[in-house]
Amino acid sequence: MVAFRFVHTADWHLGQPYRSVPDLAERLREARWVAVEAILKKAEQLPPHIVLAAGDQFDSPTPNPALVERLLETVAAHPSVTVYMIPGNHDPLRPRSVYVSPAFGKRPPNLIVLDRPEPVALDGSRVTLYPCPCTAQWGDNPLTWIPRRQPGQQLRIALAHGSLPSACQSDQRSYPIDINAPSRYDLDYVALGDWHRPTPPPAEDAAARMYYPGAPEIGGWDEPDAGQALVVELEPGALPRVAAFRTGQYTWRTLDADLADDSDLDQLLAQVKSSASQTTLLRLRLTGCLGAVARDRLEQALDQYAAQFARLEPNLDALACRSDDSALETTDPRLHHVFQALTRLADDPSALPANWPKDLPRPDAATIARALSFARRHLS
Amino acid sequence: MSELYLERVALTHFGCHQNRSAELGPGLNLICGPNGAGKSTLFQAILIALTERHSSSNRSLQNWVPWGCDGLGPTVELHLVCGGARYRIRKTFVHNPACEVEPLNGSKRLFNKPAESLLDSLLQDDGAAGLLLRALWGDHDATALIHPARVPSQNRSAPAALLQPLLDVSSPNQPTSSFSRLRQAAWQAYEERFTPGRQQIRKGSKLFDAAQRLDCARQQQKQMEDLQSALSSALDRLAEAQAGRRQAEADWDEARRAVANLRPRAEHYHRFQTELAAKQSALQTAQRDLEALEQAEAASTQTAEAHAALDRAERAAADAQRQHEQAQSELSAARQRHDQIEERLGSIERLIRRRDQIQAAQQTCGQRAEAFHQAENDLRTATDRLDAARAAFTEAENQLALLRTRAAAHQRARQRDALRERLQTLQTIESELARLEAAGAKLPVPTDQELEQIRTCVRELDALNQALDEQPVAVSIQPERPIELRVQDASGDRILELSERAGQTLALGEELILILPGFGRIELRRTGPQAEQRRARRNALAQQLETMWTGLGVSGLPELERRITARQQRHFAETRRDDLLSGETPDALHARLAELEHAVQEDGLRTDPEPPPSELAQAEQSLKNADAARTRADREWAAAAERLRNCEQELRAAQQSLQEQACGDPDAALDEIRSQIDAALADLDRLGATIQAATPNEITACRQQLQSALEPLQNRQDAASVALNQARQTLSEAATEHRLRKERLDEMLRTAPADPVSRREAIDRARQEADRALRDYETLRQTLPPDPADELAHAESRLNEAETRKDQAIEDHHAAERQLAELQGQDYESRRVQAVEELAAAEDAYQREARDAAAWALLHLLCQQAAAEATRSVASRLAALADPSIERLTAGNVRAIEIQGDGLEPIRARSRQFDELFGVDRFSRGTREQVLLGCRLVLAQLLASQGRQLLLLDEPLAHTDPLRHLAALDLLSELAQSVQILVFTCHPDRYQPLRQRPDVVAIDLGSGIVLPDG
Incomplete structure (x- = not known):
């Protein structure tokens, strides 16, 4: 039959x-x-x-x-x-x-x-x-x-x-x-x-x-x-x-990674690069802690890879930023003060500057990282 | 910061300096001069040339307009060494302002705006460096090196930032621009997103737009959710409506089927009912036959019974007739006696009534007579009162007439006085009119338009005359000839000696000729083509006016104006005269005055006082009161007279009534009545009805006795009548019953057998027939089915209701469908999807923008913190550097100072005596100027570390004692190695030690001569 x-x-x-x-x-x-x-x-x-x-x-x-x-x-x-x-x-x-x-x-x-x-x-x-x-x-x-x-x-x-x-x-x-x-x-x-x-x-x-x-x-x-x-x-x-x-065309992928140093970052970027496709949606959920320079490198690389994906969605909210030595390479005490303050704020959210705008939430780790990134880009 | 100092300064038409220049040395320069020599002017000239733009609208620049020669701009020229190159800078302010910068290496000269830009770049006037330089040139009286108000807000700590690398020897080449760039970028990004004061999101910023978009998206999403719930509700309603419709349709079908089932049953029932009715009819016929036979039998028996009853009734009626006749005869006898007694009693009653009436009339007559006498007395009293009131009224009337006569006389006197005054005024107006007529008020005048033309011509003529008077002087000089001095008159005919015209002005057409021996001839005259045109115009105007004056007969405009004024005054006086006359003639007024004079004379009341209005009013009031009293008395008298008339009439009526009652003499009438009563009483005794006295009570008692004796007889007669009537009625009824029974029996015997035996047999047969019909009927009735009519009516009612419900349900269903279609027709699905995705996108965008904004805000605030911290640090280090110099300058009075960040202001100083920090303002003026000088010297030294700088000091040691002055001179000498110092002072002696030095340039403004070295 x-x-x-x-x-x-x-x-x-x-x-x-x-x-x-x-x-x-x-x-x-x-x-x-x-x-x-x-x-x-x-x-x-x-x-x-x-x-x-x-x-x-x-x-x-x-x-x-x-x-x-x-x-x-x-x-x-x-x-x-x-x-x-x-x-x-x-x-x-x-x-x-x-x-x-x-x-x-x-x-x-x-x-x-x-x-x-x-x-x-x-x-x-x-x-x-x-x-x-x-x-x-x-x-x-x-x-x-x-x-x-x-x-x-x-x-x-x-x-x-x-x-x-x-x-x-x-x-x-x-x-x-x-x-x-x-x-x-x-x-x-x-x-x-x-x-x-x-x-x-x-x-x-x-x-x-x-x-x-x-x-x-x-x-x-x-x-x-x-x-x-x-x-x-x-x-x-x-x-x-x-x-x-x-039957589906698109791939939705979530990549969780815990970053501690540059080698982790290299590995992550290699993974991201290898999965690049115009029919791939990649979500990165990153944890851990990176130095400001490494974080800059990460953000720039992700900006660069974004066009190769249908969507590249990095979530760096839980990725802490560390003020490493290279970020503090300045003898200008004012810049030093700014970087130190950002680092302190990451560790102790209560160290918020006075006159913080009323309509904004308290800065989280991602905001502090963003500020560090802005600062570094303007200084470079 | 490259070098910057002066080599030369030159002033032209600048304040008190017409033309002043000075060459400056690269080190210490002493500019000396007494008060008013222009030291501060020179100081300010250098400052203005370096800090003010030539096009500046600063009003203080007006202070430097040259004295005594208006219209020339103050001009400064500086020779500047900057960055190894030399420049000539020339700036003119206020009048024809200009700026010129000429590089002395042969490059192209720049003017005005480009020149100012070049100068700005030379002075590094981009905010920070420029501010520091100005601190070296600034106002010596200021307490701060840099005025905080001059520091741009976004660059609040810039001076300190600029100083920082100069102070920090460990990293002298650290670029300060990184932090500035970051701070500027953060500030700009922050400013783009937030308001500075309240730190709120700025409208129009990206963050604001993102928030707005998010709000819109949320609202849209909310709307879609509302629409979704509306759709769900609509769907639910539709489902309910559909179910309701199905139920209603099912109910309707069921009801329809039930009705269809019931209708055949109803028809069957109707057929059965007809058959049963036929059976019932047969039963009723049989029963009627039986009943007729039974009734005939019963009627025969009842007829025999009625006959016996008729015999008994006839006997009873005869007995009743006898008893009735006996009772009636006894009652007639008793009634006859009763009538006789009643007649006597009636007679006595009438007599008693007449006697009482006569006596009452006699009493009424007495009362009326007494009332008549009382009314007569009242009338007499009222007559007396009326006479008194009439006399009082006459007296008040006379008094009022007297007062009115006096008042009228006085009013006439017043009218006479007013008329006199009015006639005098008229006389005055007539004289004024005569005067105005003499002044030409009746002569012709031009119209307003003509007058305005005349006034224009006169004004033009005056203006031309004035212009000719102010004609500028034309000068003609013919040198190399002998010069005399004389004045030639307008016609040129006469030459006057100058002494003749001393103190006089030069008239038009005249010439002043100055002949100066050895020099030449100078002619001054007030003429020219324009003047000639004016003169011709003036002559034409004068001619035109002259013609007008002749035509009008006046000498000029003033006379004409006077004539016009007189004409206006005449018109005014005539109007006033007409008002006074008010349509009357003066003669009529005079005649009226004469009449009034005559009347006043006749009055002769000149000595009588005029009654006051109150007295007149009082008299009028008295007259009114008297009139009222008279009227009242009049009314009272009329009332008393009326009462008397009434009493008289009543008395007469009473007397007439008494006469009528008694028919003559009343006493005789009374005696006759008494005798008649006695006769009637005797009759009563005779009839056996005795009464004690002829009174109504006795009569009533007698009547009651009679009535009580009559009543038993009457009762017996009534009872006999009733019994007779009953017997007769019974007899009649029995006869009728017997007749009816007999007739009925006869009727029945027509259909039934008359023979009783045959009749009984017929009755038995009929009874059997009726029993059979009854059995048939009962048998059929028991098989009758129940009536379906109610059930059918109920089913039909249900059917109607179900049909109504079905229609309603269909309508509801359609309505629900329409509503749902309407909701879905709004392209709901696309909008829902769009709203969901828009909300997600807006949330994402807002999150990104908010994070960026927060990051920039963080950077901005931290940069502010860092800058403030750095400023404090710089101020602290500057203070530390200044401390040794200040200690030297103050000879140890001050050992250390504190400097505030923003303006680099020395705010506190440590006193040697108390070893404690005090506010600088608590120290003496000398110490304060030494502290500030120390700060400026240190600042100059710092700035000069990368090239010589210029330091301007205007009387820097005015309040310093000689000992400390020497120390200051030492410091200045030391600093002059690297800084060009310009000291402006009016005490050259105090700087004498310095003037001995070869490297010091001393400039004495008193002589204006530049002293050579040494």
């Missing part, structure tokens, strides 16, 4: 705002369309060309009509592929929601919205799909309606949007999914959506029957391993074979 293959995806979040990187927002939103295109292309290669999208296709229940129109056009451009999607908690099926809007009424025949909990036969009735659409932002376990296995049923797949207990708060109703759902409801596969990170990662846990594929494009610093979808192969009586494939 030929295995049943399909593409499992979720959480496209088309039209999502990028709060953390507003300047890149447009590019990143565009990248999500590329990811959707990649999913559809992948499905074209896998008979019977089915895509199961497990909710949150849109970031809001009432997206811009232009987004809707573009999605319909994108799906219509791949007529051999049939896309089955359920509404998620971001785009729930409510009155006036996108799935009942007039624009969505013009959807192509290969785009099927499963808007009610009714079994759907796939692949000539050998597969039964149990869709669990969301009708509100919050809800209870969506799988409870799934009936017992009927005699003669081969493959049973649930398509649902919700959270596993580890992420559920006890007092919230975020569509909790039973961790034992496959066995409890006698399902061969549970195609989940909601979590943006792939869970479990197929490479780490190949014996599961329930997966989150994650978002097809990374949406923030907290989902660095997103940007993929799953190809699932099912055969009666066997564990599913699940493999991830890359």
